[in-house]
Amino acid sequence: MDLQLLRTFTAVARAGSFSAAARELGYTQSAVSQQIAALEAALGGVPLLTRRPVAPTSAGARLLEHAEPLLLRADAARADVLRAAGAPPDHLRVAACPLALPRLAAAVGEATAARPRLDVTISVAARDEVAVDVARGAAELGLAAGIAAPGDPLRLPDVGPLRAIGIATDAVSVVLPADHPLAARQGLRLPDLADARWLDAPAFGAALADVRRATGSEHLQHCVRYQGADVTGLLELVAVGAGLTLLPPWAVAAHPGVVAIPVTAPQLDYRTELLSGVGANPGPAGQAVTELLTAGA
Amino acid sequence: MDLQLLRTFTAVARAGSFSAAARELGYTQSAVSQQIAALEAALGGVPLLTRRPVAPTSAGARLLEHAEPLLLRADAARADVLRAAGAPPDHLRVAACPLALPRLAAAVGEATAARPRLDVTISVAARDEVAVDVARGAAELGLAAGIAAPGDPLRLPDVGPLRAIGIATDAVSVVLPADHPLAARQGLRLPDLADARWLDAPAFGAALADVRRATGSEHLQHCVRYQGADVTGLLELVAVGAGLTLLPPWAVAAHPGVVAIPVTAPQLDYRTELLSGVGANPGPAGQAVTELLTAGA
DNA sequence: GCTCTTTACGGTCTGCGTAATCATA
């Protein structure tokens, strides 16, 4: 199974058209048609796509599920090899979850004070995207944050070997609208909130899967998904009753309309990890930032 | 990056010789040499192997770490597609961890009583191998067992989408030699045992990584690794002081020379999960066994 | 000097593009 065929297959499935995928990939229609035929032949003649309309068959859907991680890992492998062989970069790129930014800002500020010529790009992304960026070499360092049981590492997508160092753990609070019946409590047990509506906020490490594990509720509620990276927006959604979320209390501060109640059970940490390539040399700037970030831990 | 080149690369690295790898793969020496050269060229001209002696460079070592999971996932993808398209098999193959065998035996026994023509192959493997076997299609069903925090799923190697259903949780005990100073205790806290020698017994879901997470000890002791699938052998090792291990108390029974002390902290479950392909139809036999196994949960 | 890898070269096969054909809305 050639990865190039897989790439073409995903493009066709995504575009819903051979011709559109061909344009996207710089092939002719004919070439794409032949590649799909070759892929189907290589897989025992199983049809992967229905034609007209073009849509994945059930077998094709299964393949699609595998394709993205496969291509991602292939990219990660290439990036890893190039990192191991190449010279350390002079420009530092850091991908970070929104709630890791204060710590990152502190470290970068200190580093720039020490070495004025520092050249850093910071990009904000959800936890999984941070891991992906580091794995693909789009960033030298990553700061991922999210909810984990005490002592557990974050559950990052499997993008191959990554070095992950825990640099901080904060407490976890439930963020509720101020007029919520439980808003006056001193502490809350998550299993008691298993039936609540939860916001799905992957950028803040409070993705639905995390919440479900923490609350122990099997069925996941239909809920609002917040793709933004801005805490204020998330808190606004909580304030208007779109759902609850889990955050470290300092992130809520004194936002009007919401309150943060400590979680008493189960024991949870809001954990921040520093991600980097296993064999990578992040360069002098990356080294400096790494040391500053890990020093606090 | 062609997967075939990667396969050849791993063979060369494993064999430590171009010619040996060529014989193994059915190529000529020359073809292997050209494939390696092509792979190095595709990766920006980075040398992946030193020649004479043939050994991976640091970049090659990074690639090797990616290669196995990549090839594994590719196999899993192929198996998944074929499962989705093919007819359900009439022969049922089950891969199971040793400590899941009693439950499996009960279910298979009941199933064979109901349908005498049942055709089942059972193979015993470590937890990770069970997951790999199911993913690659070498088994229709898998029974994986191991230690997890309450509510957490087992930490299986990422081999793509697998359906995992928890079918049982048992208590966890520390298995100690009978003459151990702590052998008379009623219960034990694992953090107090962080400095103990632990056996590394991956087949029993007590791999070192699990133990380290459970005990909270960062440094992993040099220890004895037990690759066997036989509980008696493992208990013998404990009896002679080779190290401790974590098992459900029923597995220890009345084995001479060892005692099982319940773990009081942290909270741990010995969890058994039933694994199957996501879109797979396990066939009538698999269906029957699945129902019997999940009925108890 | 011997073993093992690399390079050179020729044949075959794959894979893409052009263009014609076919199927479907």
Added chain:
DNA sequence: TATGATTACGCAGACCGTAAAGAGC
């Protein structure tokens, strides 16, 4: 009928095997 996928065909490049050359112990 028009859009879009498939098939036919020719050519360029990839890939493997044979054989000669080169490199390291």
